[in-house]
Amino acid sequence: MRRTPIVITATLAGLAGVLAFHTTPANLSLGTLPGASGAAQAPAPAGSGGSQRGQSAGGSSSPPRSGPTANAPPGGTRTVVGPAVNYNFGVLSVSVTVSGGKIAKVGIASIDDGGRMRSQFIDQQAIPILEQEALQAQSANIQGVSGASYTSAGFQQSLQAALHTLGFH
Amino acid sequence: MAGPPGLPVHSVHHLENVMGTVVTIDVYTTDGRAGAELSRELATARALLQRADAVFSTWKPDSPVSRLRRGEITSAQAPAEVSEVLEQCAIARELSGGWFDPWAMPGGIDPTGYVKGWAAQRALGAFRASSIYGAIVNAAGDIASVGGLGHGTPFRIGITDPFSPGRLADVVYLTAAIATSGTYERGNHLIDPHSGRPAGRVASASVTGPDLGLADALATALAVAGEPGLDLIEALDGYEALIIAIDGGRRWTEHFPFAPREASPPLWEPAEKTARSSVFADSVFEDLG
Numbered sequence: 108m109r110r111t112p113i114v115i116t117a118t119l120a121g122l123a124g125v126l127a128f129h130t131t132p133a134n135l136s137l138g139t140l141p142g143a144s145g146a147a148q149a150p151a152p153a154g155s156g157g158s159q160r161g162q163s164a165g166g167s168s169s170p171p172r173s174g175p176t177a178n179a180p181p182g183g184t185r186t187v188v189g190p191a192v193n194y195n196f197g198v199l200s201v202s203v204t205v206s207g208g209k210i211a212k213v214g215i216a217s218i219d220d221g222g223r224m225r226s227q228f229i230d231q232q233a234i235p236i237l238e239q240e241a242l243q244a245q246s247a248n249i250q251g252v253s254g255a256s257y258t259s260a261g262f263q264q265s266l267q268a269a270l271h272t273l274g275f276h
Numbered sequence: 277m278a279g280p281p282g283l284p285v286h287s288v289h290h291l292e293n294v295m296g297t298v299v300t301i302d303v304y305t306t307d308g309r310a311g312a313e314l315s316r317e318l319a320t321a322r323a324l325l326q327r328a329d330a331v332f333s334t335w336k337p338d339s340p341v342s343r344l345r346r347g348e349i350t351s352a353q354a355p356a357e358v359s360e361v362l363e364q365c366a367i368a369r370e371l372s373g374g375w376f377d378p379w380a381m382p383g384g385i386d387p388t389g390y391v392k393g394w395a396a397q398r399a400l401g402a403f404r405a406s407s408i409y410g411a412i413v414n415a416a417g418d419i420a421s422v423g424g425l426g427h428g429t430p431f432r433i434g435i436t437d438p439f440s441p442g443r444l445a446d447v448v449y450l451t452a453a454i455a456t457s458g459t460y461e462r463g464n465h466l467i468d469p470h471s472g473r474p475a476g477r478v479a480s481a482s483v484t485g486p487d488l489g490l491a492d493a494l495a496t497a498l499a500v501a502g503e504p505g506l507d508l509i510e511a512l513d514g515y516e517a518l519i520i521a522i523d524g525g526r527r528w529t530e531h532f533p534f535a536p537r538e539a540s541p542p543l544w545e546p547a548e549k550t551a552r553s554s555v556f557a558d559s560v561f562e563d564l565g
Contacts (some may be wrong), residue, residue, distance in 0.1 A: 121533040253482060254417040254436030
């Protein structure tokens with residue numbers, strides 16, 4: 108078995124049945140997710156004079172730049188599929204597409220939830236977490252990502268609605 | 277096997293399925309060993325998270341909070357944590373000028389906007405081993421931390437770009453806690469407590485500060501209140517905020533801890549010695565290419 112630098116930590120239990128990357132930063136390119144290198148620059152934090160409050164105009168982001176691609180594995184685009192694992196509602200596997208040494212896509216390769224229509228739930232739960240871990244792993248020297256897409260009361264409300272829709276009690 | 281003396285080692289990376297989401301726990305140590313003490317602390321942290329879920333879940337019908345919402349029990353009859361959290365929620369409601377209000381949620385009292393941060397902060401308290409440089413409990417984007425990477429090097433945390441969740445909008449130095457709230461991606465889920473209707477005036481609101489429970493509540497409030505809410509945060513010692521507006525513009529309080537986006541080379545030992553929890557099956561993908 109040839110091994111990729113991508114190590115997947117798969118949960119066997121748990122509500123969401125989330126799979127997540129555990130990657131070794133040193134083995135990854137320093138680029139970010141496709142297009143991510145165009146993320147807006149942080150506003151200058153310090154030394155901004157006596158300004159009581161910072162502000163920056165919308166749409167003033169720096170133009171996209173390419174991140175360095177140290178240690179990029181050779182080759183073009185490859186897709187790897189993780190093993191099917193049991194989760195609370197069935198069996199699923201995850202696919203990861205690597206392009207030019209960067210993770211280009213994360214998805215559910217297969218899912219069997221016994222016809223209980225829970226794939227929507229998995230998509231909502233697992234994919235953002237996977238992407239977050241991928242983003243974190245590929246961004247040089249950060250130890251976490253804070254985001255609102257699956258957080259706060261709003262998320263819980265959404266989750267609750269999704270669970271009801273799915274007939275989960 | 278550890279690197280040069282003093283180089284922090286990423287010793288624990290654990291994912292816990294809890295509270296309807298995934299909580300990640302990362303611990304950086306001086307020696308890279310996930311020894312017995314650290315294992316016990318991880319177990320304690322996990323138990324605290326699961327306990328919070330069992331008590332506060334609003335969708336598990338038998339949870340104390342679900343029963344409280346249905347009027348079957350009073351808060352005095354609920355486990356002690358419930359009263360503690362509701363007291364903190366009342367404080368958060370006051371500090372947020374009423375923009376965070378668990379009592380104004382449709383369907384009855386809902387402290388969820390405080391609980392996830394509270395639980396993560398509580399779980400973080402489990403990590404006290406002397407070998408620890410720093411620890412992070414990340415409750416799906418709401419992050420509690422202690423310490424850093426050693427030698428005064430703080431943790432760096434990315435903030436998701438609300439217009440493109442696969443990108444980072446900013447990077448901050450994490451002093452203790454950061455919570456981010458917003459209305460993007462999943463539509464409009466935040467409730468304006470003043471009207472009881474869905475609201476959301478910003479794309480993303482992040483709050484940093486000493487306590488994740490309060491930061492979580494304040495981020496929720498700020499996402500609903502919008503830019504005027506920054507004055508509330510500015511008035512709170514130790515708390516800072518960043519708003520990314522619908523038009524992409526940014527507003528922030530005076531001392532929001534922006535970090536340079538350009539990162540220095542990794543300062544920790546990332547490698548294979550990282551211990552993963554036994555509840556996860558490690559596997560290496562087969563290369564199908």
